[in-house]
Amino acid sequence: MRIYDELFKDPNDSACARCVIVPSGGGYFEGVRALGELSTEKIVVYFPRQAVEITGTDLAIKKYYEGDLQIGGKVSGVRVLSPETDGGKG
Amino acid sequence: MGAFIKERVYIEGLMPERALLRLRRAGIPLFRVQKTNATTLLVSVRKRDLEKVFAIYPNVCYNDSRSSSFTAKLAPKKGATKWLYVLKNRVGLWLGALLFIGGTAFADGLVCGVDFVGTDVYARETYAALREANIRLFAPYRKGKEDLICAKLLSIDGVEFCSVKKRGMRLVVEIRTAPFGKESAKDGQLYADCDGVILSMTVLRGTALKKIGDRVNAGEPLVGDWFSTEDGGHVRVQAIARVCIACTYVEEIAAATEQEAFAIAYLAVGADSVVLRERRVTATERGFAVRLAYESVQTINF
Numbered sequence: 001m002r003i004y005d006e007l008f009k010d011p012n013d014s015a016c017a018r019c020v021i022v023p024s025g026g027g028y029f030e031g032v033r034a035l036g037e038l039s040t041e042k043i044v045v046y047f048p049r050q051a052v053e054i055t056g057t058d059l060a061i062k063k064y065y066e067g068d069l070q071i072g073g074k075v076s077g078v079r080v081l082s083p084e085t086d087g088g089k090g
Numbered sequence: 091m092g093a094f095i096k097e098r099v100y101i102e103g104l105m106p107e108r109a110l111l112r113l114r115r116a117g118i119p120l121f122r123v124q125k126t127n128a129t130t131l132l133v134s135v136r137k138r139d140l141e142k143v144f145a146i147y148p149n150v151c152y153n154d155s156r157s158s159s160f161t162a163k164l165a166p167k168k169g170a171t172k173w174l175y176v177l178k179n180r181v182g183l184w185l186g187a188l189l190f191i192g193g194t195a196f197a198d199g200l201v202c203g204v205d206f207v208g209t210d211v212y213a214r215e216t217y218a219a220l221r222e223a224n225i226r227l228f229a230p231y232r233k234g235k236e237d238l239i240c241a242k243l244l245s246i247d248g249v250e251f252c253s254v255k256k257r258g259m260r261l262v263v264e265i266r267t268a269p270f271g272k273e274s275a276k277d278g279q280l281y282a283d284c285d286g287v288i289l290s291m292t293v294l295r296g297t298a299l300k301k302i303g304d305r306v307n308a309g310e311p312l313v314g315d316w317f318s319t320e321d322g323g324h325v326r327v328q329a330i331a332r333v334c335i336a337c338t339y340v341e342e343i344a345a346a347t348e349q350e351a352f353a354i355a356y357l358a359v360g361a362d363s364v365v366l367r368e369r370r371v372t373a374t375e376r377g378f379a380v381r382l383a384y385e386s387v388q389t390i391n392f
Contacts, residue, residue, distance in 0.1 A: 034114075035107040038125045061123035064110065 017047035021075055026062070027054065029069040035061075044081070045069060051081040095171060096121060096134040099143055103160035106131040112146050132165060140164075200259055201231045207264040208251075215246055216263050231256055239263075277328060280313040280390040282306045284359070286337035289385060294392070296329030306335065313390065332392045336367075336385055344377035351378035359384055 017031030029045055029052070036044030036051065038061070043054045058073035101109045106129060113120060113133075121134040135143055147162040167175055177184060204220070204227075206213060219242040220226070223235035240252040243265060251266035280296075288304050297314040300306060313331040316324040339359050345351035348371045356366070359382055368383035 034111045035123075038107050038123065038131070061120070063119065063121055064114065064123060065119035066114070066117065 017050075019052070019078065021078060024074050024076075026070065026072045027075050027078070029071070030067060032064070032067050032069040035064070035069075040073070043071060053077075053079045053081055055079070095137040095174075097137050097140050097171075098132060098134050098165035098167075099140070100126075100163045100165050101131045101133060101147060101160055102129055102163070104129060106160060109147060109160040113143065116142055116146060118142055197259060199230050201225060201227055201229065201256065201261050202259040203227065204261045204263055207262060208266045210265075211267070212243065212246055212249065212265055216243060216265070219243055220261075225261070231261070276391055277315065278390075279311045279315050280329060280331050280333060280388055282308055282310050282312055282333075282335055283388060284308050284335060284337035284339075284386050286335040286386070288312075288333060289336050290332075290334040292332045292392075294330040295327050296331055296390075298331075300333075312388065328391055330391045332387065332389045334385055334387050336383070337364075339380070339382040339384070342374055342377060342379045348373070348378055351380050355380040355382055360386065363387070 017029070019027055019029040021027040031047055032045045033048055034046040036046055038044075040059050041055060041057065043059050043061070045052050045054070054071060054075055055077040056073055056075040059075070060072045061069065062072045063070040103109060106125070109131065110120060110123070110133075118135060118139045122132075124132045126132050143162050147160045149161050149163055166172075204216065206216070216239075219239045222242070223232070223239050225232055225235060225239075236254040239254050243249055243252040243263075248267045249265055250268045251264070253264045255262050255264075279299075285307050286305070288300055288302050288306060291298060291300070291302055291312070293313055297316060297318065299311050299314055306312065312333045313329050315329040316326055319325060337359070339355060341355060341358070343351040343354050345354060352369065352371055363386070365385040365387075366382065367385060368381075370381040372379045
């Protein structure tokens, strides 16, 4: 939808990384540059400018292709890691 | 087909998550990424992308000059994919198995031989009955003909029990004969059972006491059960003979109708065992006078 295209642009008018989470379900992430940690309780994904930590249970990567990442399992939390405090890869 | 079949690959190395970066840059879709231990990821990729994966992360050995931080190894197949590969690599085995099963199923419907149970004395009659029922050796077996075959075999004198069953590729024919065969031969002479003239005489064993054309009375001996020897002695034998006598029956019968009088007279002379030549029924005051001219056949062991 056009409104999403408008919302998901940064001040420089370039597309932002985005994610869709299903409560107590999985999630879908776009613009993923790299994967960090990978376990059934925690997955760390790196976007161009920040890192995001996804926590939950029975987490698994269902599909990873051209920056699109689909996570299965029960996602209980999503936290953006700041580079200063968490040492995330930018 | 390579787009639908997925292969599982182990990627080993320190921090194996970093290995996914190069795969992503190469445009290889990754499915079901799992971390099996600290240094190993298990990833599913499409079959057609497998070569690219191994080109990026070769499974190097000690004499290979290429170097890589990570190595990729093919995981053992499981599930439907495994059986698909077994089928593909063992085509001859599966074809042979299918041919064997098909051949066995086909051959099971054939009749390759006949086994006799009880007695095989009537083997020739059995094969003739099978031919009539259109059952041939080394040909498909036709069901539903068992009763027909048994009916033909049971019509043979002496056969008391018959059954036809197919077991495997053999036809089992069970025939049981009567426990005591025909009646044992009679001893004694052959006597006339009516007054009349001898029309024909056949003596196979014994001594003829009368000849053709002789007039005999009821109870007279016709054939003796002995032979005369040259020295005048007699040797006892079981006579085998057949004598046909032309007899006459005359009787006045008290009956309501002519037919009833004839029936009574016919039964009196032996009915089915005689050949009627002439009949005359006339009414009288007390009933009917019946005169029957017939031929009576007497036999002994014939």
